[in-house]
Amino acid sequence: MNALAALVQKDLILYFSNRRAILITLAAPILIAAFFGAVLGGPPKKPARVPVAVVDLDASSVSKSMVAAMKADTAFALEESSEPEATARVREGKVRAAVAIPKGFGDEATRALFRADAKRPQVTIYYDPSQAVTLALVKGLLTEHAMKAVSQAAFSGETGMKVIADSRAALKTSPAIDEGERKDLLSLFDSLERVQSRGAAPGASRGLGSQGFSMPFETRDSEVTSGGDRKYNAYAHSFAGMGVQFILFMGIELGVGLLLMRRVGLWKRLRAAPVSRTLLLGSRIVSGTLIALLLVAGIYAAAIAVFGVRIEGSVIGFIGVAIAFALLASTFGLLIAALGRTPEATRGIAILATLLLVMLGGAWVPTFVFPEWLQSATLVVPTRWAIDGLDAMTWRGLGIDAAVFPIGAMLACSAVFAWISMRRFDWEE
Amino acid sequence: MLQATDLRKSYGANAAVAGVSLTVNPGEIVGVLGPNGAGKSTTISMMCGLVRPDAGTVTIAGDAVGEDASAVKRRIGLVPQEISLYEDLSAIGNLELFGALYAITGSVLHERVHAALELVGLADHARLKPATFSGGMKRRLNIACALVHDPDVLLLDEPTVGVDPQSRNAIFANIESLRSRGKAIVYTTHYMEEAERLCDRIVIVDHGRVVASGTKESLRRILPATQVRRAEVEGPIDDEVLAFLAAHGLVVREAEARGSLEDVFLHLTGKQLRDAP
Ligand SMILES: Nc1ncnc2c1ncn2[C@@H]1O[C@H](COP(=O)(O)OP(=O)(O)OP(=O)(O)O)[C@@H](O)[C@H]1O
Ligand SMILES: [Mg+2]
Numbered sequence: 001m002n003a004l005a006a007l008v009q010k011d012l013i014l015y016f017s018n019r020r021a022i023l024i025t026l027a028a029p030i031l032i033a034a035f036f037g038a039v040l041g042g043p044p045k046k047p048a049r050v051p052v053a054v055v056d057l058d059a060s061s062v063s064k065s066m067v068a069a070m071k072a073d074t075a076f077a078l079e080e081s082s083e084p085e086a087t088a089r090v091r092e093g094k095v096r097a098a099v100a101i102p103k104g105f106g107d108e109a110t111r112a113l114f115r116a117d118a119k120r121p122q123v124t125i126y127y128d129p130s131q132a133v134t135l136a137l138v139k140g141l142l143t144e145h146a147m148k149a150v151s152q153a154a155f156s157g158e159t160g161m162k163v164i165a166d167s168r169a170a171l172k173t174s175p176a177i178d179e180g181e182r183k184d185l186l187s188l189f190d191s192l193e194r195v196q197s198r199g200a201a202p203g204a205s206r207g208l209g210s211q212g213f214s215m216p217f218e219t220r221d222s223e224v225t226s227g228g229d230r231k232y233n234a235y236a237h238s239f240a241g242m243g244v245q246f247i248l249f250m251g252i253e254l255g256v257g258l259l260l261m262r263r264v265g266l267w268k269r270l271r272a273a274p275v276s277r278t279l280l281l282g283s284r285i286v287s288g289t290l291i292a293l294l295l296v297a298g299i300y301a302a303a304i305a306v307f308g309v310r311i312e313g314s315v316i317g318f319i320g321v322a323i324a325f326a327l328l329a330s331t332f333g334l335l336i337a338a339l340g341r342t343p344e345a346t347r348g349i350a351i352l353a354t355l356l357l358v359m360l361g362g363a364w365v366p367t368f369v370f371p372e373w374l375q376s377a378t379l380v381v382p383t384r385w386a387i388d389g390l391d392a393m394t395w396r397g398l399g400i401d402a403a404v405f406p407i408g409a410m411l412a413c414s415a416v417f418a419w420i421s422m423r424r425f426d427w428e429e
Numbered sequence: 430m431l432q433a434t435d436l437r438k439s440y441g442a443n444a445a446v447a448g449v450s451l452t453v454n455p456g457e458i459v460g461v462l463g464p465n466g467a468g469k470s471t472t473i474s475m476m477c478g479l480v481r482p483d484a485g486t487v488t489i490a491g492d493a494v495g496e497d498a499s500a501v502k503r504r505i506g507l508v509p510q511e512i513s514l515y516e517d518l519s520a521i522g523n524l525e526l527f528g529a530l531y532a533i534t535g536s537v538l539h540e541r542v543h544a545a546l547e548l549v550g551l552a553d554h555a556r557l558k559p560a561t562f563s564g565g566m567k568r569r570l571n572i573a574c575a576l577v578h579d580p581d582v583l584l585l586d587e588p589t590v591g592v593d594p595q596s597r598n599a600i601f602a603n604i605e606s607l608r609s610r611g612k613a614i615v616y617t618t619h620y621m622e623e624a625e626r627l628c629d630r631i632v633i634v635d636h637g638r639v640v641a642s643g644t645k646e647s648l649r650r651i652l653p654a655t656q657v658r659r660a661e662v663e664g665p666i667d668d669e670v671l672a673f674l675a676a677h678g679l680v681v682r683e684a685e686a687r688g689s690l691e692d693v694f695l696h697l698t699g700k701q702l703r704d705a706p
């Protein structure tokens with residue numbers, strides 16, 4: 001066995017002889033990734049229903065059919081309540097928003113459908129500012145069901161007939177409309193009345209009159225992931241993030257270990273041997289890389305076996321990203337040893353820097369929730385390459401070409417780290 | 430074999446070593462004797478290329494020792510003052526690692542490792558980790574680690590600190606057997622008795638300077654005869670003798686039975702090494 005192999009073997013034996021430490025290095029990322037994964041979506045599943053409260057102050061046939069339709073909508077978990085209760089529920093965070101349908105909504109809305117000058121009823125939406133995105137969701141839902149209920153009322157039954165009669169009277173006396181337009185509108189009302197009376201007749205076929213307007217399209221919701229039967233698995237991202245974080249911590253420990261080593265007699269013994277400095281530091285890079293790789297393997301073994309994570313993309317790409325990241329973590333540790341002075345101070349600063357790096361790299365929350373400027377700013381953060389690369393090869397299911405950039409960038413970065421370390425490392429404290 | 434000439438090293442304003450020269454021949458033990466902070470360890474570090482001297486040279490059989498990975502380093506075995514072992518590697522694992530660093534491989538490595546363990550009396554503990562060893566066993570393994578590559582020059586920096594007399598005697602026996610195999614040995618200590626018992630020549634250093642050097646006998650002659658206040662007498666010291674001494678103005682402060690306290694200690698506890706079972 002040559003000197004390099006002996007040094008690497010020594011590092012591996014020493015690292016893995018500390019079984020408790022290994023268990024912690026492996027258990028911590030797995031537990032935390034499991035937590036984040038469960039919180040941020042868990043295994044593949046249907047989108048959750050958004051809890052919304054509705055207050056029907058009108059209680060007209062229009063508002064009632066609107067509430068019934070909203071209840072039937074699978075996008076929401078609807079609860080009916082009084083206005084004070086509903087606002088309290090929003091404040092407590094029990095529902096995301098509350099919709100208050102005002103008194104007189106049915107009549108006013110039906111009239112406003114045909115007359116621009118008519119008073120429009122005001123529907124109040126109370127919403128939780130921390131969940132502002134649901135406001136748009138609730139508005140959309142309201143629009144769909146209100147249009148349907150109001151138009152249904154307008155084209156059928158008593159309300160409709162009364163509204164048409166009122167509108168016709170108003171149109172006849174309105175001075176602001178020119179003769180041609182007045183004639184066209186009056187003939188539109190005539191046709192509407194014919195539709196209404198046909199709908200009212202017994203045994204009539206169910207036409208437009210009984211159904212009202214409906215959405216002129218339907219949507220089919222299809223998740224875009226790796227395709228096939230596989231669905232997005234939030235664990236895939238959280239394991240990438242936590243794996244990266246804790247393996248960088250391991251890199252720090254190796255770096256700090258080197259600084260501690262400098263204080264003891266063993267260091268003299270190693271340096272008295274006829275081996276070059278490059279070989280001594282190089283052996284640390286090799287052993288750090290191997291340890292990091294074994295940790296990646298252990299963490300992903302748990303992710304695959306227990307949490308249903310799959311390498312949907314290129315397996316070779318995944319291995320490539322893992323190796324490049326392992327090298328990055330190892331050289332990062334060495335860099336810390338080269339730039340640090342005392343082990344104590346170095347460990348603190350290094351952990352802080354690492355937390356910052358992994359946060360910006362998207363280990364905690366995916367980078368797509370960052371504001372746009374931060375998304376492009378973090379493109380130069382090495383941890384982002386690692387996490388994006390692992391994401392691409394797991395749940396995104398991309399091919400090896402998507403791994404080329406992260407691998408190349410991490411290897412280049414590792415080379416720079418190694419070069420700086422070799423030049424800057426102080427052989428004595 | 431080893432030749433150090435006018436070595437100097439300062440740390441800031443503190444001159445740790447200020448002109449030390451010494452020569453060691455094969456089959457010779459040279460003791461470097463000095464109090465704490467005299468510059469013994471710094472001198473050893475310069476002799477094996479760990480510390481670059483501000484001035485002076487070190488050669489081994491004519492080849493200069495430098496900081497690089499040069500071949501001359503293979504001829505030096507260093508036993509650092511601190512116990513320098515991987516506590517979680519077995520004794521044999523430590524020896525194999527340090528052998529491999531000196532490019533010793535295969536069956537030669539195997540033989541040398543076992544010979545070194547045998548020499549320091551740890552063959553029965555080869556597979557155990559130093560973490561489980563007593564202080565004396567660690568000290569002996571600390572020495573063995575410098576022997577695997579069979580160096581010509583052995584630098585021992587206070588190798589007996591904190592060991593019991595049994596281990597100390599075993600270590601002395603080891604070093605003497607290495608001398609008989611022709612090694613050139615430098616031995617630092619601040620115990621006079623050690624230097625006296627073991628060394629062929631002694632260099633006394635203080636404040637980084639050599640204050641005296643030579644054989645034990647030549648060093649003893651430095652003291653003027655009138656300063657000698659110690660006498661060894663054969664036979665019982667009775668009242669008559671004490672009265673005679675008192676008449677000549679001499680006071681007996683201490684009377685010792687024949688042999689040292691160590692002789693008594695060893696007489697009572699035996700010479701058996703006290704290794705953990
Ligand atoms: N790396 C260093 N930086 C600064 N001062 C140092 C360094 N190494 C040694 N010294 C100083 O040099 C002097 C000699 O130290 P050295 O360790 O060589 O003494 P020593 O004779 O081996 O002492 P001891 O018996 O305590 O081992 C001391 O004053 C010490 O403080
Ligand atoms: Mg010393």
